[in-house]
Every structure is written in structure tokens, then in C-alpha cells.
Amino acid sequence: MTTQLTRASTPAGLDPLWDPEAVTVVGASADPSKWGYFLARGALRGAQRRAVHLVNRRGADVAGTATVRSLAEIDGPLGLVVLAVPAAMVPDVVDEALERGATGFVGITAGIDRAIGRSGAERELAARIRAAGARLIGPNCLGVVDVQTDLHLAWGEFHPGHIGVISQSGQLGSEIAELAAQRGDGVSRFVSVGNQVDVSAAEALAALADHDRTRVAILYAESFGDGAAVIAAVRRMRAAGKHTIVLTVGASGASRTAAASHTGSMTSSTDVVDAACRAAGALRVATPSQAVDLAVLLSQAPLPTGGRVAVVSDSGGQGAIAADVAEAAGLRVLPFGSDRRGVIASLLPADAGVANPIDLAGAGEQDIEVYARVVETCLQDADVDAVLLTGYFGSYAVDTPDQAARERDVVEMLATAVAAWGKPVVLHSMCAGSSSLDRARELGLPVFSSVECALGALAGAALIGRDEREVPPSELPQRTPRPATGYLGARALLRSVGVDFPEAVEVRVPDDVRAAARQLSAPWVLKADWIEHKTEHGAVVVGIEDAEAAVAELERMRARLGDGAYVLEEMDRSDHAVEVIAGVRTDPTFGPVVLVGAGGTEAELWRDTVLELAPVTVDTACTMVARLTSHRVLTGWRGRPSVDIDALARTIAAISQLGGWPGVSEIEVNPLRASPSGVVAVDALVIMDPEQA
Template sequence: MIFSDPASVAVVGASDDPAKWGHWLARGALVGRDRRAVHLVNRGGGSVLSEPTVRSLSELSEAPELVVLAVPAAHVPAVVDEALAVGVRGFVGIPSGIDDGVINRIRSAGARLLGPNCLGVFDAATSLHLAWGRFQPGSLGVVSQSGQVGLEIAGLAASGIGVSRFVSVGNQADVTATEALLDLVSHDMTKVVGVYLESFGPGIVSAMSELRAAGKPVVLLTVGSSTAAREAARSHTGALTSTSDVVDAACRRAGAVRVATPAALVDLATVVSSGVPRGRRIGIISDSGGQGAIAADLASAAGLSVPALSSVDGLPAGASSRNPIDLAGAGERDLWNYARAVEVLVRSGEVDTVVLSGYFGSYGADTPSLEAAEVAVASRIGFLARETGVPVAVHSMCADSAAVRALRADGVPVQHTIERVVAAVGDAARLGALDQRSVGAVSGAGLSVPAGRIESGDPFRGDLCASLPYQPGYLAARELLSFLRFPKAHAVTSVAEVKATTLEGPYALKADWLPHKSEHGGVRINLTDPATAFDEMEASLGPGTYVLEEMDTRENTVELIIGAKRDHSFGPVVLVGAGGTHAELFKDTAIELAPVTPATARDMLARLASAPLLSGWRGAEPADLAALAEVIAQVSETLAARPDLAEIELNPVRVGPDGVLAVDALIIPRGTR
């Protein structure tokens, strides 16, 4: 409870100067003096904000539980040493530049540090205000690595959802974002959580999952969508994986949603604070046909469904019965027609969210005599949303009015532009569509490939893969990935061995040791004279172990890439996408955190733009999706079970109606980049 409801606090560096941190922190601390002892420390003595101060912590009769460091970094070591000597257990480190020695002394004493380089902490439930800025109490919990971004989020929330708790974790030298998030699981005032992070430490996915399981949706804002090519990845898998892809996969695993801006975070948090939509169906009500049509177009672009309505009894006379519903002047005749139309939709069972767009909210502002009636209608709309559990969002042409404030007070989000309303509803529908997924490892049980689909080894067993040492080369990869089906092949080191082969043509010839064979002339395919090809390849690449392999001559096959790599923040991830030599050109991929189940692998395949090729494009026989999903799951678990491996790549994998065949494999051990 040190950082949420301390028994006593001391602000070191308290000041009467409104331009200084010490002024804001002292003023905020004094807000909670009816709940806790508040001490102001100023080395010059005197009073601050008309309250007495002490010159040092040692002058106090007892140690404060939490100390706020609002002094320049150069003075922090002396303050910390004095605080630890008198028994302080917690610190809020505002300044940057606090050195590792000070941080280590805090840890060694068993005390805790929030920050350094943080903006502070606020808790509406406990009247704790140890941060720069002002906060409107509400239901949004904010955890931010950047103090200023967090403050922007809090400012945007002030006119609506408000903030329940604000934690600026700064450099996370001790207290981490994961800890701050877990602390919100049991925070009753918090209904939804907004997170801004620039880096992801251990346990973030688990923490977000716990919040979602507790019924507290998580909205994540982050930066860094540049591709992983900046890491100089040597595999196609690395080149096809971006930072944002992996973060989105982590969000899917945790049941969270990523957004791009602070405004989008607050907009989405406001929509889901009173309930997450159960689906993507949206009902639109407008008092203008044009505004309804614009809302419908935006909804379709956001991935929402604007369904035809079969049950619309009770709509005002003259209103259209199709979706979007055009009230056609009914609102002007009787303001209660807005509430009646909303009630028809929220009770219909045919939509998951309702959007009201247009003039509502402006009547009282333009005609004061209508204000009371409009506020009453707004309250009825809020009641209907709460009673039915169907979220209602409003676009009002008026930025602020008594009716707009009444809607927000009842938990109904209101925006001045329709695009913000629809974008938030679309994000809310994405959140509602996510399954709550387990963060723990998926068991190997049930992941074996059905009998008859494996040629070169036993069904997958995690203990087998974990026991096999890694050796470089394609042949070694085939042996380690024994759960896969590969073409018949053998090693050759001379033209005599090529001529003596018992394999059946046409043939492929590959340089065993090259990771990307086609780029270096290390693969030849469709050979009828493999001996001549061997002489030419050996002359170009030099002596070594080559692989002579039977070509896959099956018709109606689709080439894919299946890869798994170890992300520096989230651990193993698995990728599937359009494969072959053009994999990086098309970049048609789906990514999840590993390991995945076959069911999740099927979902990944369905997300591909090339998915129709697998399901029987233009009358072709469908590919064996069950076998393909098993392979994806097994590759994902192999990397998860092998901490010595950095990446596994199968490219291409050829899948047809009769199963899956991997025709190239690359394994990269950790520590080789």
C-alpha cells in the first residue's frame, strides 16, 4: 500500500514557487491530509502553502512511510541516506539522473522506488495526489512509462471517464509497469486500464491477462512500428516480423487492444468502461440521412457490420426502418423520439452497439427552453445502455452542453466528430472479439500429427526435441524437426555419390550449409541430370556437403512460410504466411505468441489474404488445413521448448489435399548474430 495509500508522506523539496515541482507535489499531498500525515520538507525552513515545514527528515518524530524526492538529482543521495537511516520504506523519484548507487542502496535496505524520472502517482480512492497536474476522479487506471504522455491521457479523460489511479513508472529502476498493472486488479475504482509503454518487461502479458480476467479491459498505447529488419535479421521470419506485429500478438494473447494515440486510448476506454460489445453489429440512428450514411461508411471501413433490421416496431412515425435509421424530423417534433429509437435498437437483439449521430445535444444550447427536456432524454439514453448492457455512443454537433455533460455523467461517450465515435466502437468490437487466452505453455499432448503423415520420424514429443543437440545445416534441421514430413533425400559430397543415388527424379540439389540457398546459387530444382548440376554447383561454391532430394511433384499445392523466432520482449513468437522466394515481397503473414494450439493456428491461417488458396480456390481441392495447423502448433512449441534456439524457419512448406511437406528448413541458434 506504500504507493496507493501510505499512512504518511513527506515531500522533500516543498516550495511556494508555482513553477517548481515541489510546489505541485506539496499542494497535491495536502489534499490527503485528512487521511494521512503530510510533512513538508524545505531546507530553508519557514512555511510552504501556509503550512509549517521542517528542514530535514531527521527532525520528524517518526519516519514517513513514503517520501517524494522533489530535489535536484545532486541532492538525492544525501536525502535518500537520511531517509533510510530514519526508516523510510518508499520513495517517489521525480528527478532524472539518480545514479545506480542510490538505487542499489534503496533496494538493499528493502525499500521501494517508483521512478526515477517519473511524474508521480495519484489515487482517487485514497486522496493520494503526489504528481504534477490535476486529475478528475473517475474509472480509468493509467500506467505510463512517459509521465507527459500519461498526463495527456489523464487530461483527455478529465471531461468524461476520469482517472481512478495514475502511476508514472519512469525508468522502472525498481517498481515496474507489471507491478503497477497487477496492483490495479483489486483496485475497485478502476473499471478499465490504459497503458503507455515504450519497452516491455517480464510479466506484462500475464498482468494484462489478469486484468481482463477481472473484467477490466486493457488499452495499450506504444511506439516503434518499424520493422525488425533494423535488427539485421538473417531469416525471412525476422524480416517479416515487425515490432507492432508482435505487440498485437501479445495483446491478443492477453485479451487487450493496441491503439495509436492518447485520444484513441481514452475514446476506447470510455466506450468499454460500462461494457464491452458482444459483437461487431452496429445500429446507427441519425436525424440526417447524410450523417447516417457517413457513419455507415466509416463503420464498414472499421470492420463493423451494419446489418439490416428485421424487428423495428416502435420507431417514431416517418422514421426509416432500415439501418442507418433516419428519424427524418421526428426528433424536432418530440425530443423523446431519440430515446425511443435508441430503446428499439438496444432491446432488439440485432445489434451489439448503438451510435446516435447528429444534432442531439445541441437543442438546449441553441434553445435554452429545451435544455431540461434534452437533459431528461439524455438520462434516459444512459439508463437504457446500463440496463441492457448494449453500449451507446453519441456524436453530437455540439462540443459541450448540459445534455452532453449529462450523457457523459451517465457513462455514455460523446464526441464532437463521428470518426472518433466510430473508431472507438470499432476498437471496442475488436476487444470484444478477443478470446481470453492462456499465457502458460501449451502442453504437447494432442499436438502429434495423425498417423500416416510423417515419413522421417516419430510424432512430436517435446522431450525428444529438447534432447537433440543443434547442428548447423539443412540435414541437421530435418533431423531435429522429426515431426515434419520432408522429401526423400540424402547427403552427397561427390559426383559419384550423385550418380549412385536410388532417389527418383526430378531432383533438387541444395548446399546443406547455406541458410538462404536461392540467393547464393545454392539450390537447383527440376533436375533430370543431377550429376552435371553437382559439378557446376561445386565449382561455384566449393566442396562441402550437398543434399540430393526428390522434388515434390504434387499438383494443387500452396507454398507457405512457417517460422518461429524469439522476441527480446515477449519470448517465442510463431509466424505463418505466403511463402517461397516472394515471401518478403507479399508480406502476407499472421503472428502469435508461441506456443499456439492447432485451433489458434487455424485462426492465423484464416487471417491471411491468401487464405482462399487453401480452401479450394476456383474449384481446386482444399488443402489439408488440419495437418497444416498441427505443424504450425508443433513448430511453435519446439521453439518454446528449446531455449538454445533463436529461430526456426520452414520456407517453403508445400501443403496440398494430401498433407504438408517441408522442402527447406533453417535453424538459427541463440548467440550467433
């Protein structure tokens, strides 16, 4: 993984894609309904910065500019070549352009494999381009835009702003760009990566770390390819002080991949993406609108260090609604202490609400500056991470124009308070637009037209504000090509990393049972070593008290299940034990992941699980346990004693070290019996990789 992370952190050869010395549009068109027209018109916008060549096979003028019929007629460098010709022509155009020293390509054209009649033709094309020292975006992409360098090679209009957009879907990327413009921001760089036969979304994202105009990025991906490269790109963005918001698909039931273990069957693909985002320091959202709302806040305001919000409103009803929406979004609206309430009360009428949410009770109409005074008083509170100002503010400039200048003055005061205290102030205004709200956006005060959008963005910002998850060094014993199979093999593998099991002995015939009974303390458990889900197949018997009873149970099992390795094991009798499931598997994109959840035979029924990329530290394992709904059972429910959470976290961290073990597809421990006296595993399963088993 280290090699992959290093590669992704230094995207090579991409600068000519963002700021080429020249642009050559092959397939420029005079027809305003054609791609070639939009690409040509966009390229000409940067004519003051670079040479622009338009190739039209008929030689027709395009957008009032003369064209050439072929690349051979162009004097000077071709620079970045835009491919907007029929698919069958693309390979010849690329080869000719490479001979002329083209430094990059934007492949708009789709269906090259189909047109050539050969699967893999696109990748062969990309290999020739890379071999010549150039790079390719696409093919089958909507294009690329860079506001900083006056580069506009895409369909549509892009309002300049500070949000980088990297999208596998061109049209969805365009929607994001349009939403950003509607929210008062816009795009800094737009890259539609298309089929990603060369430049990947991860590379394009990593390149934004060095892009001065970009403050935050939105990444839309339907598949992530090299997951390690994506994580590295997000971390590179974080190191540059920038944040990444992720959009993807796969949350539906149809996207889940069933597996032989609970570990594989109880999660969806987006659970793994969420774990990767936590590991890297990004955040996944569900819709383009949510992505843009969060991006606007992150590009304009300081990052909150927590989720404690003060709500200030000039309407009691709007303040109360905001408080409810905030709590539903996972934020906390905590009542102020008596001292803070006293300060706020001194600024407001006697009937104002001062506990949180704050109701100005008409004070803003008497003195508009009270908005700023109350907000700053909230920012001064150590138990407040952010302030929402919701209601009428922003409307004075429209409804009473003589108040416009004073309202803008209040905006200036709010911005000064934000700078002084380093906490965000988010505005939800009833007004569709005013000079005051425009000024607020300019000064880093995000403005939203709905309270749910404002608080949803604030909740996301509070989550994205946490540090990257620490990844522990590996403490694995020397790896063997593959572990032994069956319960005994799983026990041996897990014990090698520190997981505790009861004492056990392999038995095959009655005399083995009698000998084992002399070594082990009763009561015992008898189980068939090779059967995966033992309870479902009658392959386990518990509570056996004497040797002859154990012999009888062995004979009954052999009669049903056949000869083989059976296990006689001491039965765990820990008081107040809670059953937990833990396991690891390898995700094809992001690598090893570790799952923790409510365990036992009903684990799939409750589906109370959390997931992280493996391995995890003990601290991260503690956090995983705390996220479970069943956490309250583990920490003492209705007077029961708490289990040993530290021991449980150490066990989870130990199991996570086995992620990616050679030849192994999944490892599951179910149940782990966690009690006040410690943690012991009483069943385990190893599922071999089918190709290596």
C-alpha cells in the same frame, strides 16, 4: 515463464505507495514555478487523511504551511518520501529516510548516475531501498496520484475519474489525463514510472486490478522489460473484469531489426507487441487520443460481443457518413431483416430510412422519445452488437431549453435499454456540451464529439472483447543443448515435432548420388545442405529426372560451391499447392513468437504475414491463416480447390512448439507446400544463437 507470471500477479509491498500513513516532501519549495511547490501543495490535499511533512532547507513556509529543515526534525513516521532535491543529495536523503523507517519513495529527481559520477548508482540506490523493505517509483518520474486515497504527488491537475494511467513518459501520461478530463472522465490512479529501477510498469499495472475506482487502464511503455510480467499483469486485470489499452512506439521502419531469415526481417517491434496484447487480452492503439476514446467507452459502457453496429441518425447525411466510417474501422453495418424493418417503420414517418443506417426523418422533432424507442428496437435485434446514435441529439437542451427535461428523460430511457439488453449505445452529438450529455455520461452512455472517435472506440472495444488466446501445453521431445545445423539438421529437428518432408538422402560424391537415386522416386531436387538462401546462390536444382543428370548437377555445384554435404530429395509434385512461410524466433522482451505468411522466393516482396506468441494451438493457427491477405488463395481462388487448412494449422502449431529451443535464434520453413492432399516442407533453415553457435 510460470514463475514470472506468478511474481507479477502478486505485486508486493506497493500499498504504502498508494495509501501511505504519512507523506514527506523533501525539497518542498515556496516558489510556485518549482516542482517542490506543486508536490507540497498536492501532498497537503491529503492532510485530512495522513500526516504531511514538508522539508525545506531554509525553513520557509510553503503554501501557507510551516516546514522543517531536515528529516531529523520530524516527529513520527515519514511514510512515503518524495525526492525533489538535487541529484547529488538523493543517496544521503534516501539512507537517512530508510534509517527512520520510510516505507516508500517517489523519485522525481533525474540524472543521479551523472551527478554521482558512477553508472549504476540509481540501481544501487534501489537495491538498498528494497533490502530495507521499501519500494521506489522512478527516479526521473513525474509522480503518482491516487484519487481514491487523496494522494496527489505530481505536477499538474488530475480530474478524478475511472481510468488508471501507467506511463513511462511523465508528460505523455499528463496528456492522457488531460484528454480523459476533456472526454468527461478522468484519472483513478496515475503512476509515472520513470526509469523503473525498482517498481516496474508491469507491477504498477497489476496493482490496478485491486484498485476499486479503476475500471480500465492505459499503459504507455517505450520498452517493456519483462514481457512475461506485462502479459501477467494484463491477465490479472482481465481476471478482475478490467481492460488494458497499450500505447507504445516502434512502428516505423527505423525500428525494424533485420535478421538472416525472412521470419526476422518481415516484422516490426509493434507486431510482437500486438501478438502479446492478443495473448493477454489487451489492445494496442496508436495515439493518446485513441487510447482515451477507447478507455472512456470501456469505463462507461458494456463490452460489445462483436462488431455489428446499428446506426441511428436524425440526418440522412450523418447516418450515411457514419456507416462509411464504421465499415472503414472494421465494423459491420448490416441491413435489417424485413421483420425488424417493419417494427422500425411503424415508429417513423413513411419516408424514413429503416434498413440500417436508420434516418429518423424528423420524427425526433415531433416526439423526442422516438430516439429511445428506435434505439431499443435495434438493441433487441440478435444481429446487432452495439448502437451508434449520431447527429443532433443532445442539442435540444441547449437550443430549446424547454425540451431539456424531456431530453434527459430520453437519456434515462436509453440507459434503461442498455441495462436490459447488455449492449453499448454510443452517442455522437453535434452539441459541445449540455445537461443531457452530462447525464448520459453519468449513466454509462459514452459521448463523443466526432463520429470517427465514436466508431474508432467502438471498433477497439469489439476487438478487446474477445477471449484471451489459449496457450497449449508443450509437446516437445526432450530438448538437446543444440540441434544439428544445415538443412539436414533442420529437417531432423522439425520432423521430431511432426512436420512432413519429402524423403531425402545426404550425398557428397557421385556414387552417393547413384545409390540415393535407387532409393528415391524421381524427379529429384539437389541442394547444398549448408547454404541458407539456396535460390539466391544457385545452391538448388529442381526437376532432375535420372541418376546421371543428378551426378552432373552435383559436379557442377561442387565446382562452384566446394565439397560438403549435399542433399538429394524427392520433389514434391502435389497439385494446386500454395507456398507458405512459417517460422519461430525469440523476441528479447516477449520470448518465442511464430510467424505465418505468403511464402516462396517472393515472401519479402509481399510481406503478407501474421504473428503470435509461441506456442499456439491448432485453433489459433487456423485464425492466423484466416488473417492472411492470401487466405483467399488457400481456400480456393477462382475455382481452384482449397488446400488442407487443418493440416496447415497442425503444421504451424507443431513448428510453434520449437520456439525457444536451446541454442537457436530462429527456425524458418520456407516454403511449406500446402495442397488439397496435405502439407509438406521443402526447405528449412535453423539460425544459431551467435553466442552459442
